[in-house]
Amino acid sequence: MANVPGMTENSDKSPASEQELRDRMVKRLIELGAARSPRVVAAFRSVPRHLATPDEDMAKVYEPETATITKTDATGTQVSSVSAPRIQAMQVEQADIQPGMNVLEIGSGGVNAAYLAELVGDGGHVVTLDIDPDITRRAKDFLRVTGYSNVSVITADGEYGVPDHQPYDRIVITVQAADMPPAWLHQLAEGGRLVVPLRMRGMTRTVAFVRDGRHLVSDGVELCGFVPMQGVGENRMRLAVLHDVEGEEIALRLDDHPEPDVEALRAALRSPRAEEWSGVTLAGDESKEHLDLWLASVLDNLPLMTATPAARQRGLVAARTPLGVPTLVDGDSFAYRTVRATEDPDRFELGAAGHGPQGKEVAERLVEEFQVWNGEHRRQRAHIEVHPAGTPDEQLPVGRVIDRWHTRITISWS
Numbered sequence: 001m002a003n004v005p006g007m008t009e010n011s012d013k014s015p016a017s018e019q020e021l022r023d024r025m026v027k028r029l030i031e032l033g034a035a036r037s038p039r040v041v042a043a044f045r046s047v048p049r050h051l052a053t054p055d056e057d058m059a060k061v062y063e064p065e066t067a068t069i070t071k072t073d074a075t076g077t078q079v080s081s082v083s084a085p086r087i088q089a090m091q092v093e094q095a096d097i098q099p100g101m102n103v104l105e106i107g108s109g110g111v112n113a114a115y116l117a118e119l120v121g122d123g124g125h126v127v128t129l130d131i132d133p134d135i136t137r138r139a140k141d142f143l144r145v146t147g148y149s150n151v152s153v154i155t156a157d158g159e160y161g162v163p164d165h166q167p168y169d170r171i172v173i174t175v176q177a178a179d180m181p182p183a184w185l186h187q188l189a190e191g192g193r194l195v196v197p198l199r200m201r202g203m204t205r206t207v208a209f210v211r212d213g214r215h216l217v218s219d220g221v222e223l224c225g226f227v228p229m230q231g232v233g234e235n236r237m238r239l240a241v242l243h244d245v246e247g248e249e250i251a252l253r254l255d256d257h258p259e260p261d262v263e264a265l266r267a268a269l270r271s272p273r274a275e276e277w278s279g280v281t282l283a284g285d286e287s288k289e290h291l292d293l294w295l296a297s298v299l300d301n302l303p304l305m306t307a308t309p310a311a312r313q314r315g316l317v318a319a320r321t322p323l324g325v326p327t328l329v330d331g332d333s334f335a336y337r338t339v340r341a342t343e344d345p346d347r348f349e350l351g352a353a354g355h356g357p358q359g360k361e362v363a364e365r366l367v368e369e370f371q372v373w374n375g376e377h378r379r380q381r382a383h384i385e386v387h388p389a390g391t392p393d394e395q396l397p398v399g400r401v402i403d404r405w406h407t408r409i410t411i412s413w414s
Contacts, residue, residue, distance in 0.1 A: 018048060021062040025085055028064045034089040039097075043118035044089060049111045052082055052142045082109050083174060087206075087224055092119070094195045094208035094220050095170050100124045102165065104187065106158035107174035108135050110142030116172065117148040126151045127165050129158055131231045157231035161187045168192060175230075176204055178255070179404035180386050185211065197224050198384070200402055200409060201296040202237065202255040202304045202324070205289075207384055215391075218384035223289040223323075240303075242266050248311040252303040253324050256402065260303075264332035268356030273318065276363040277340070277351040278370040284346050288337070291350075292326050293382055294373050295337075295366075297400040297411040301329045305336050318353045328366045332356050335363035337370075380413040 026045050029035035035044055050061040053068045060066050061082075068082040088111070097103060097119035105113055108130035116126045128151060130136045136155045143151050154162055158173075159181045166187040173184075173196040180196070188194055194209045194216060206224040209216035240262050243250040250269065252260060282288065296302055304324025305317070312320045319325050319338040327336040333356030339348040350370045354363030385397055387408045393401070399412030 018050060018058065018062075021050075021059060022046075022048075025062040025064055029086060029089050032064060032086055034064070034086045034093070036093055039119055040089060040092055040115075043092070043115045044085065046118055047111065047114045048146060049082070049085070049114075051145055052109065052111045052138065082111050088112050088115060090222050090224070091172060091174070091195050091206055092116070094206065094222065095172050095193055096208075097170055101169040102167070103127070103170045103172065104162055104165070104168040105129065105172045105174060106161070106184075108139045108153065109174070110139035112172070112174055113139065113143065113151050113153075114146055114148050117143075117151050120150065122150060124150060125165070127154060127162050127168075128152070129154045129156055129162055131155070131157050159183065159231055163187060171195070173197065180216070180407045180409075182388070182406055185214070185216065185386075193219070198409070199237075199255065200293075200384075200411060201302065201400075202253055202257070203293050203296045204323075205293065205382075209384075209386065214388060216386040218382070221293075221382050221384065223287065240265075242269050243311065243316060246310075248308060248314060248316060250305065250307045250311050250317060252305055252327060252329070254303050257301055257303045257329070260329055261332060265329070265334060265356070268333055268359065269316070271355050271357075271359065274335075274354040274360040274363055275318075275338070275351055276335075276354070276360070276367045277349055278367045278374075280350045280370045280374040281342060281344075281347040282339070282350065284348060290378075290382070291370070291373055292337075293411070294377055294413065295326050295369055297382075297413070298369065299328055299366075302326050303329065305334075328352075328362055330358060330362050333358035333362050335359060335366045337366065377413050383412045383414055385410045385412075 022045050035041050050058045056068050064086040065084050067084040099121040100123040101120045103116050103126045105128040108128040113126050113128040133155050136153050140153045161183040167189040168187055169189055169192050171188050171194040176197045176199055178199045188211045192211050197204050197206045206222045207218050208220040210219050238254040240252040240260050242265050305327040306324045307317045307320040325336045327334050335352045335354035338351050338353045342349050352363035352366040354360050389406055391408050397410050397412045399410050402409040
C-alpha cells in the first residue's frame with residue numbers, strides 16, 4: 001500500500017496515523033529511560049516532528065534512534081540535523097524545563113524548539129539560534145506551520161548567544177562544542193542550567209551544568225553524538241588516516257592529542273596483533289561510556305580509532321563503534337579496547353589489541369587501567385566543572401584539566 005499524507009502502514013497493514021507513530025515513539029522513549037517526566041512525555045506526544053523533514057519517510061522520523069541529516073558542507077561533513085528523538089528527550093530531561101521559563105537554544109532546526117515551547121508554556125519564551133540562514137528559515141517555516149508563537153528564531157553565531165533576551169533560566173546547546181564561550185555563562189541566570197554536548201579529549205558527552213558564580217558544575221553526564229559547532233567557536237577534530245583501501249578505512253580522531261607518527265602507525269597496523277586480557281567483565285548490554293571517559297581522563301595520548309565495517313569484517317581491527325574506540329598511542333605502537341566472549345553468554349571480558357614493536361607492552365598498560373577502573377572507579381561518577389581560562393591550578397578540583405581558549409575544563413571522579 002502506498003503511504004498517504006499523515007499516514008503510514010502498521011504491522012497489520014492498516015494505515016497508522018501520525019499520532020500513532022508518536023505514541024509508539026513515546027512508548028519506546030519511556031522504555032529506554034530517555035523520557036521520564038510526564039510533561040516531557042506529553043511534549044513528545046504532541047509535536048508533529050515529521051513536518052520539519054517532509055522529504056523523509058515519516059515512520060523513520062519517529063524512530064527513537066534515527067537522526068535526520070538536513071545539511072552537509074562541501075567536504076561531506078554533516079553540519080546540521082534533526083537529532084534522534086532519544087537524544088532530544090535525554091537533553092530536555094537534563095535541562096529540567098519548567099513553565100514560564102526563558103530558554104535559549106543554540107543550534108536550531110525547529111523540532112527541539114517546539115518541544116521547549118511546549119514545556120515553557122504560554123507564559124514562557126524560547127529563543128532558538130543558528131548560524132546558517134537555511135536552517136533558521138526551515139525552523140521558522142516549521143514553527144509557523146505547527147503554531148508555536150512563543151519562539152523567536154534568530155540567525156547569528158552561537159558563540160555570542162543572544163544578549164537581547166537574557167538572562168536565561170536554561171540554555172540548551174544542540175551542537176558539539178569543544179569550549180564554552182563567556183557569553184553562555186554571562187547570559188545564564190545564577191543557578192540556571194546549561195546543557196551542552198561537550199567534547200573532552202575526543203569524548204563527547206551531553207553534560208547538564210548548573211551555574212555557580214563564575215563557573216559551571218555538572219549535574220548529569222550522558223553519552224551522545226552531535227554535529228560540530230560552526231562559526232568563531234568552531235574547533236573540529238583532526239583525522240590521521242592509517243589505512244584506506246577500497247572502503248576499508250581506519251583512522252585516528254585527534255582532539256588535543258599529540259600529532260602521531262602516521263607512517264610508523266601504518267606500519268604497526270600491518271604487524272601481527274598482540275592481545276592482552278584483563279579479567280574484567282561487562283554485561284552484554286552494559287555501556288562502556290563510563291570506562292571510556294575515565295580512560296580519557298587518566299591517559300595522555302588516547303585518541304579514538306574509527307574503522308569502517310569492511311575493515312572490521314576483514315579482521316584488520318578487532319573492534320569498532322560509530323563513535324570510535326579509545327586507542328592508546330606510544331610512538332610507533334598502539335593498542336585499543338576490545339572484548340571477547342566468556343563462559344557466561346551474558347558477559348564479555350575487556351581486553352586490548354596491540355600493534356607495533358611495543359604493541360604488547362602498550363596493550364598491557366591499557367589492560368592495567370581497565371583493572372584500576374574496575375577496582376577503584378567503576379561505581380564512581382564523573383564530576384565536570386568549567387572555569388574561566390586563567391583560573392589558577394589550586395582553585396581547580398583535582399583531576400584531568402583540559403585547557404581550551406576560553407575555559408579550563410576539569411574531570412574528576414567521586
